[in-house]
Amino acid sequence: MGTINTGDTAFIIISAALVFLMTPGLALFYGGMVKRKNVLSTIMSSFFICGLASVLWVAIGYSLSFGKDTGGVIGSLNWAFFNGVTGEPNATYAATIPHTLFAAFQMMFAIITPALITGALVERMKFSRLFVFIALWSIVVYYPMAHMMWGDGGLLRNLGAIDFAGGNVVHISSGVSAVVAAIILGKRKGYGVASGQPHNIPLIFIGAALLWFGWFGFNAGSALGSGELAVHALLTTNTSAATALLSWMLVEKITRGKPTMLGAATGAVVGLVAITPGAGFVPIWASLIIGAAVSPICYFAMSVIKPKFGYDDSLDAFGCHGIGGIWGGIATGIFAKNSINPVAQWDGLIYGETRLFVAQLISIAVTIALSIVGTALIMFAIKLVSKEIRVTAREESEGLDISQHGESAYPSFTGMD
Numbered sequence: 001m002g003t004i005n006t007g008d009t010a011f012i013i014i015s016a017a018l019v020f021l022m023t024p025g026l027a028l029f030y031g032g033m034v035k036r037k038n039v040l041s042t043i044m045s046s047f048f049i050c051g052l053a054s055v056l057w058v059a060i061g062y063s064l065s066f067g068k069d070t071g072g073v074i075g076s077l078n079w080a081f082f083n084g085v086t087g088e089p090n091a092t093y094a095a096t097i098p099h100t101l102f103a104a105f106q107m108m109f110a111i112i113t114p115a116l117i118t119g120a121l122v123e124r125m126k127f128s129r130l131f132v133f134i135a136l137w138s139i140v141v142y143y144p145m146a147h148m149m150w151g152d153g154g155l156l157r158n159l160g161a162i163d164f165a166g167g168n169v170v171h172i173s174s175g176v177s178a179v180v181a182a183i184i185l186g187k188r189k190g191y192g193v194a195s196g197q198p199h200n201i202p203l204i205f206i207g208a209a210l211l212w213f214g215w216f217g218f219n220a221g222s223a224l225g226s227g228e229l230a231v232h233a234l235l236t237t238n239t240s241a242a243t244a245l246l247s248w249m250l251v252e253k254i255t256r257g258k259p260t261m262l263g264a265a266t267g268a269v270v271g272l273v274a275i276t277p278g279a280g281f282v283p284i285w286a287s288l289i290i291g292a293a294v295s296p297i298c299y300f301a302m303s304v305i306k307p308k309f310g311y312d313d314s315l316d317a318f319g320c321h322g323i324g325g326i327w328g329g330i331a332t333g334i335f336a337k338n339s340i341n342p343v344a345q346w347d348g349l350i351y352g353e354t355r356l357f358v359a360q361l362i363s364i365a366v367t368i369a370l371s372i373v374g375t376a377l378i379m380f381a382i383k384l385v386s387k388e389i390r391v392t393a394r395e396e397s398e399g400l401d402i403s404q405h406g407e408s409a410y411p412s413f414t415g416m417d
Contacts, residue, residue, distance in 0.1 A: 002095030004087075009097045011226035012105055018217025019108035023050055023115050025214055029207025029265070030119050032200040033315050037399025038123045039199065039409045045118035045127075049134055053111040056138055058082055061110055062103045064139070065146035066093065069153025074144045092152045094224045105221060106146070113142055113170045119315035120178035124188050124396055127404040129382055129389045133181070136381075141177060141374040145169050145367060160345045160355065161363035162336060164233065165222035167277025167328045168367040175322020176371035179313050184379040185389060187312035189396050201261050208265035212241055215272045219279040229341060233279040236287040237272065243291030244271025251299045266320065270298045273324035278332035281344050286335035290328065298323050326364055333360030 027046035031039045053061070060080050067075030079085050082103065090099040114134045121130065148154040149163050156168070163169060198204060219237040223230035248267025249259035274294035275287055282290070302319040313319065333356050336348040346356040383389050390396075395403035402408060 002089035002091055004089055004098060005096035005225065008225040008227075009101060011230065012094075012097050012101050012221055012224060015217035015221025016101070016105040016108050018214045019105070019112065019221065020050075020214075022108075022211055022214035022218065023047070023112045025207050025210025026112060026115055027207070028203050029211060029269075030122065030315050032203030032205075032207060033119075033198040033262075034122055035399070036199040036410055037401055037408075039203075039401065040407060041127065041400035041404050042118070042122045044405060045122060045130060046115040048131065049115045049118075050111055052131070052134060053114060053138060054107060056135065057103075057107040057110050061138060061143055062106065064143040065106065065110070066103070066151050069147070069151060072153060072155035072158065073148060075147050075151055096225055102224070105224075109166055109170060109218075110138065110142060110146070113166070113174050114138055116170070116174035116317055116321050117178040117181060119317035120182040120313040121185055122314045123400060124390050125185055126389060126391055127400070129386060132382055132386075133378060136378045137177065137375065140378060141173055141371055142169075145173050145370060148366070149363065156359075156363045156366060159359050159362060161359040162281055162332060162344050162356070163277045163329070163363070164280040164332075164341075165219045165276045167273075167325045167332065168363055171273050171276060171321040171325030172329065172364060172367045173371045175318045175320065175325055176368050177375040178317035179311060179322060180372050180375040181379055182313045182318075183311050184376065184383075187310075188314065189393060191312045198262060204262060204265050208268055212268055212272060215241070215276075219276060223280055229280050232284070232340065235284050236279045236282060237275050239284060239287040240275035240291035240294075241268045241271040243288050244268060244274065244295045247271075247292045247295035248299065251296050255299075255303075266298075266316075267295050270294045270320050270324040273321055274328040274331065276325070277328045278336060281332055281336035281341050282348075283335065283337060283340065286331070290331045290335070293331075294324050294327050297327050326368075329360050329364045330357075333357035 023046055027043040031043040034042045063077050063079035064075045067079045070076050085099050085103050087098040087100055089095050094102040114137055146169050148156045149169050215237055216234055220230040220234040223233055245264055245268040248263050252259045252263045271291040271294055274290050298319055301323040302316050334349045336344045338344050338347050347353045349357040391403055
């Protein structure tokens with residue numbers, strides 16, 4: 001047993017609270033992007049997960065993610081309902097903080113990850129079906145993913161792949177799942193014909209600012225202590241976000257003639273996504289490169305690949321998190337350094353070693369495969385059982401705020417949409 005360090009414990013409690021705030025932040029970020037008649041249903045799509053994912057995590061999620069290994073793919077139910085999860089440190093996962101705190105910190109990741117997917121499904125999916133989808137997705141995709149990457153005995157962890165704060169586990173899994181679910185769900189009515197302008201850009205800004213703020217807990221907190229590594233992760237996180245913000249503005253200036261607020265917010269978020277897997281592994285100078293490159297990569301995915309294939313990923317969950325996460329995982333394999341964090345068994349490609357780079361590529365491929373298969377199975381199973389997964393055409397034009405929740409965000413505007 002380790003000894004509890006009160007400084008580490010205080011820091012991780014605060015980090016857990018910061019990560020929790022990211023989900024309401026995401027709700028506002030997504031809410032600002034949709035039509036006025038769908039803002040509440042979009043916010044609700046993230047917010048209800050604060051309840052569902054928390055209860056699932058205590059019941060079975062933590063145990064399946066971090067419990068006793070079963071075949072390298074999933075944990076067992078030895079810690080179900082936090083049975084045996086005590087205030088003593090757990091040497092395997094975090095030797096200086098209570099085991100209960102490690103579990104609580106990880107719970108916040110289990111809340112925001114499925115919430116990211118909802119950005120691809122807004123304005124057309126029945127709330128009851130979304131509720132079932134999120135519950136099943138957590139069990140089928142998230143818990144195995146968390147176990148394989150971070151759990152003791154996990155397949156990808158044993159392979160030597162590294163993911164500091166959730167490039168694979170959070171961003172690639174949610175982004176790829178989002179596009180698969182969006183394709184199966186089908187496009188919104190009038191998609192590509194009617195204008196899809198966001199209804200409230202200041203709301204998007206507030207959401208993006210809360211995400212950036214919370215991300216310090218997300219990445220720096222993943223050091224699981226308040227030492228040098230946490231500070232390093234905080235710096236790489238901010239540097240990547242800052243560079244990606246500038247990079248996105250530059251791309252917009254070149255392609256459209258003007259940088260936009262929506263673009264600046266998106267740039268900051270993709271910069272945060274891209275640095276997540278490498279925040280505690282790559283040198284600070286590398287975060288400049290990772291952030292500068294992610295904006296043109298994601299911009300291309302959103303403005304060229306998406307229209308070419310014609311899928312309706314409403315709020316670009318795949319373009320931001322899927323593509324940004326894949327680039328981040330690859331970049332970690334290029335720039336990671338064992339001397340920064342010995343969890344990385346080997347140095348990255350740039351230092352002349354190939355083993356880490358190959359392990360990263362394999363872990364990304366496994367994540368993509370599990371996300372595609374798991375999400376498709378869940379969507380088809382829901383379709384099979386409940387027949388209708390979408391709201392009716394009439395409910396869609398009326399707006400999901402009224403049809404799914406019976407309330408309106410801006411009653412004084414009714415009839416002006």
